[in-house]
Amino acid sequence: MRCSPFWIITLLLLTPLAGCGSSPSIDPPEARLASARPTAGERPVAVSSTPRLTSGPYAGRAEVERFIDRMQANGYTRAELVGIFSRVRPDDWIIEYMNRQWRPAPGPNGAWSRYRARHITPAMLSRGTDFWSQHAAELERASRQYGVPPEYIVAIIGIETKWGGYMGKHRIIDALATLAFDYPRRGEYFTGELENYLVMASQEGFDPFQPVGSFAGAMGYGQFMPSSYLKYAVDFDGNGRRDLWNKEDAIGSVAHYFKRHGWRSGEPVTVPATGGTGLPQSMDVGFKSRYRVRDLAARGVHPSLSLPDDKQVSLLRLDASGGYEYWIGLDNFQTITRYNKSTYYAMTVHQLAQALRARRGGSARYVAEPGADAAPRSAG
Numbered sequence: 001m002r003c004s005p006f007w008i009i010t011l012l013l014l015t016p017l018a019g020c021g022s023s024p025s026i027d028p029p030e031a032r033l034a035s036a037r038p039t040a041g042e043r044p045v046a047v048s049s050t051p052r053l054t055s056g057p058y059a060g061r062a063e064v065e066r067f068i069d070r071m072q073a074n075g076y077t078r079a080e081l082v083g084i085f086s087r088v089r090p091d092d093w094i095i096e097y098m099n100r101q102w103r104p105a106p107g108p109n110g111a112w113s114r115y116r117a118r119h120i121t122p123a124m125l126s127r128g129t130d131f132w133s134q135h136a137a138e139l140e141r142a143s144r145q146y147g148v149p150p151e152y153i154v155a156i157i158g159i160e161t162k163w164g165g166y167m168g169k170h171r172i173i174d175a176l177a178t179l180a181f182d183y184p185r186r187g188e189y190f191t192g193e194l195e196n197y198l199v200m201a202s203q204e205g206f207d208p209f210q211p212v213g214s215f216a217g218a219m220g221y222g223q224f225m226p227s228s229y230l231k232y233a234v235d236f237d238g239n240g241r242r243d244l245w246n247k248e249d250a251i252g253s254v255a256h257y258f259k260r261h262g263w264r265s266g267e268p269v270t271v272p273a274t275g276g277t278g279l280p281q282s283m284d285v286g287f288k289s290r291y292r293v294r295d296l297a298a299r300g301v302h303p304s305l306s307l308p309d310d311k312q313v314s315l316l317r318l319d320a321s322g323g324y325e326y327w328i329g330l331d332n333f334q335t336i337t338r339y340n341k342s343t344y345y346a347m348t349v350h351q352l353a354q355a356l357r358a359r360r361g362g363s364a365r366y367v368a369e370p371g372a373d374a375a376p377r378s379a380g
Helices: 028-035 062-074 078-085 092-098 111-119 122-134 136-146 150-161 172-182 184-204 226-232 247-260 293-298 331-337 343-359
Strands: 270-274 312-320 323-329
Touching: 062 078, 062 172, 062 184, 092 172, 111 312, 111 343, 122 136, 122 150, 122 343, 136 150, 136 247, 150 247, 150 343, 172 184, 184 226, 226 247, 293 312, 312 331, 312 343, 323 343, 331 343
Parallel strands: none
Antiparallel strands: 270 323, 312 323
């Protein structure tokens, strides 16, 4: 939904937008022609004094000029936008990375076990426990205000940035422009994010060339995209700014994001299932799948927690090293996937959250500790 020590350059230190741009590059002959007087017998020459982008890698790009026109509805002048885009630089590495198509090999091959092992390690548990201890008051306040347990807030920040240790090295404006103008498959989406980013810079009064983040333009401890920033970031420390590089604001913003995406306070996230042996390989699985509990029961699949027969759930199949694991995804599991549309991502967040809670002496919520016998496996 990442990578230099930008956490020491908070938005509070960034310079105002008005001082960020170099002088716009305007074609001088147009200005001279606009003030020239026609000679006798000649018609006046209609000349546009509209500033045009004539320098930098994006000069002469029609789609960039159209974007500049579009952005003027958001409070920027064309001269300001020309000044900005004369300094924007495409990042070829991002396009190369996006074009690498990763396709999982057909299972079972232990892909889930390897994925989990990369993200839930003794070092991660130690760092996550330290982060929780250092920010316990803020986490409890966010939990009370938004109904999201502290362990899930901590787990999201850990998976996204290792609690601030890895927040990205790409200049946000360059990353978003690269994907908006040079990656047609997702160009419409990233054009919207670039627009949102410049709106965000204007609202918060920072230099759009300063923030760095992920190759996709995600920012701060929680790796919010600009659209998510505008909708869900909160000023949790009360200083009048929404600053995703501020831990307190990041904690509140992640909790607020979950709440706005349907987190159900006090309800479980996912529970192990029994009876997966013999299910056809072609059966629809993953967080997008939808079954009623009674329909799964008719196939011999039963959740470890009693659920209403007509409740809609997803059937999750994890390719573990000892064979497939089957789980039931509930409403809160769906909420986690709104952060990153991946079954493995959401399950890793859940299991990291449970492991961190256990490290602090709390009992697991509704499910056994990750890796315990409560997660039955089948060789199906």
